[in-house]
Amino acid sequence: MNTVLALEGVRHVYPNGLHALDGLDLALAEGSFTALLGPSGCGKTTTLHIAAGLLAPTAGRVRRREDPPPPGSVGFVFQEPVLLPWLDVWHNVALPLRLLRRPRAEIDGRVAALLRTVGLAALPRLHPDELSGGMRMRVAVARALVTDPRLVLMDEPFAALDELARFRLDDELQRLWLARRFTVLFVTHSVYESVYLAQRVLVMGPRPGRIVAEIPVHEPHPRDAAFRTSARFAELCRTVLAALARSGATEAAA
Amino acid sequence: MRRIGVLRRPGLVLRLAVPLLLGGGWELAVRLSGVPHWILPGPLAVGRALVEGLPVLLPALAVTLAVTLGALVVAAAGGILLALAIALSPLLEAALLPLAVTLQVIPLVAVAPVILLYVERVETALVLCAALVAFFPVLAGTLSGLERAGTAERRLFALYHASRWQELVHLRLPTALPHLLAGLRVGGTLALVGAVVAEFAAGHAGSRAGLAFRILEAGWRLDIPRMYAALVLLAASGLVLHALLRGIERAVLRRFHLAPREGS
Structure with a gap:
């Protein structure tokens, strides 16, 4: 397997004594789409921060192709869009490239191309306060992809959106992933979203978190609304829900 | 229709009615009691003194405002630069912040004579004195604003x-802008107060007399209406200055899309 990132026996205890992770093993194959599912507070976000290189684990190994990861090789989409309100759409998307001091011509080209891809080409001059929640999240996704990262980490990115907007963005994300084949680690607490998007659903147990179940989803991509209403989809969701229930996550969210 | 519109805004009505009632009551009390104008002039007498005194008072106001604006510029530059230095280096914070706070707690009336002792040019001394009081709100506002950047934003950087400098320029400084501007607005009005206090301490404003000197002068001459007239002028310029800074603040915040959303 061509591994982009592997966490081996990772343990993390925060300075305040919170024991977030223990014995977490996780390997991401190049170009794969993995969903990470678990109850609130089970350490999903901590896992993402360690994967991003933003946090060093208390114990265990983090293996990557290059360590530390070169800046720009990892994209991150937060729970909130985290856009800078004083920058317009164009400059928000361009921010990572500007921080990396890339040449002006390269920035112009990449931002323009990406805005076209995510359907924001018509409104580069709008500011975040002039956008809907779904639009803002689109900008956040574009910003995460603008450096052409090998690994994209997403922390419940569409959880705050209404269901229709979330379906639309799930489909957009799927399309972008199929076109660019970056590796995705997608944290969610929606069983349906994880089954709809991912090739593999990893279920985490309650804190201190570790992987307690792995459910492959062999359905071919692109998946569409028909898959969402199919018997196969329902069956996979049941399997994932059962794994969640077994993990001790009594308040497993649907 | 118009009357209903006005009545729907009780704030506006009160804003106009309270000064009118106070002024009317004052005028009435002065007239009925027969207090001589050299003890307590009524608003109408003050108004007359204001109009008659304008040729003297306006140039004096210009002198005081020049000191105020000079002080505001010095205070803004000093406050913002010091805040940036402190934000970039914890060592500088340990070295400079206690000093700034100490300067802040000594009353200006007490420091002004010392400054006047060493700074030869009185105008420069006055600007320094006024800047001393205007500077702290700018520093405090900028400093607290620089700490407002969210954790998610910092993770993104x-x-x-991102280098410390990039984070400062692209994240912390824009985040600090609303707080910096609020500090500047408070500092602006304090600069006017500082300018007047410094003029009092100096007793004169160098070659040209400021508004404080005109108040002292009118006092020596027992020209009480003129004292009041100068006070009115001072209050009016303070209000205009505040409104001006407020307007600039709002315009800048709108420009940077940092204005609070309407209705919230």
Whole structure:
């Protein structure tokens, strides 16, 4: 397997004594789409921060192709869009490239191309306060992809959106992933979203978190609304829900 | 229709009615009691003194305002630069912040004579004195604003290995802008107060007399209406200055899309 990132026996205890992770093993194959599912507070976000290189684990190994990861090789989409309100759409998307001091011509080209891809080409001059929640999240996704990262980490990115907007963005994300084949680690607490998007659903147990179940989803991509209403989809969701229930996550969210 | 519109805004009505009632009551009390104008002039007498005194008072106001604006510029530059230095280096914070706070707690009336002792040019000394009081709100506002950047935003910058300087320029400074501007607005009105206090301490404003000197002068001459007239002028310029700074603040915040959303 061509591994982009592997966490081996990772343990993390925060300075305040919170024991977030223990014995977490996780390997991401190049170009794969993995969903990470678990109850609130089970350490999903901590896992993402360690994967991003933003946090060093208390114990265990983090293996990557290059360590530390070169800046720009990892994209991150937060729970909130985290856009800078004083920058317009164009400059928000361009921010990572500007921080990396890339040449002006390269920035112009990449931002323009990406805005076209995510359907924001018509409104580069709008500011975040002039956008809907779904639009803002689109900008956040574009910003995460603008450096052409090998690994994209997403922390419940569409959880705050209404269901229709979330379906639309799930489909957009799927399309972008199929076109660019970056590796995705997608944290969610929606069983349906994880089954709809991912090739593999990893279920985490309650804190201190570790992987307690792995459910492959062999359905071919692109998946569409028909898959969402199919018997196969329902069956996979049941399997994932059962794994969640077994993990001790009594308040497993649907 | 118009009357209903006005009545729907009780704030506006009160804003106009309270000064009118106070002024009317004052005028009435002065007239009925027969207090001589050299003890307590009524508003109408003050108004007359204001109009008659304008040729003297306006140039004096210009002198005081020049000191105020000079002080505001010095205070803004000093406050913002010091805040940036402190934000960039914890060592500088340990070295400079206690000093700034100490300067702040000594009353200006007490410091002004010392400054006047050493600074030869009185105008420069006055600007320094007024800047001393205007500077702290700018420093405090900017400093607290620089700490307002959210953790998620900082993670984003860390992800792209942003330098301290990049984080300061692209994240912390824009985040600080509303707080910086609020500090500037408070500092602006304090600069006017500082300018007047410094003029009092100096007893004169160098070659040209400021508004404080005109108040002292009118006092020596027992020209009480003129004292009041100068006070009115001072209050009016303070209000205009405040409104001006408020307007600039709002315009800048709108320009940077940092204005609070309407209705919230």
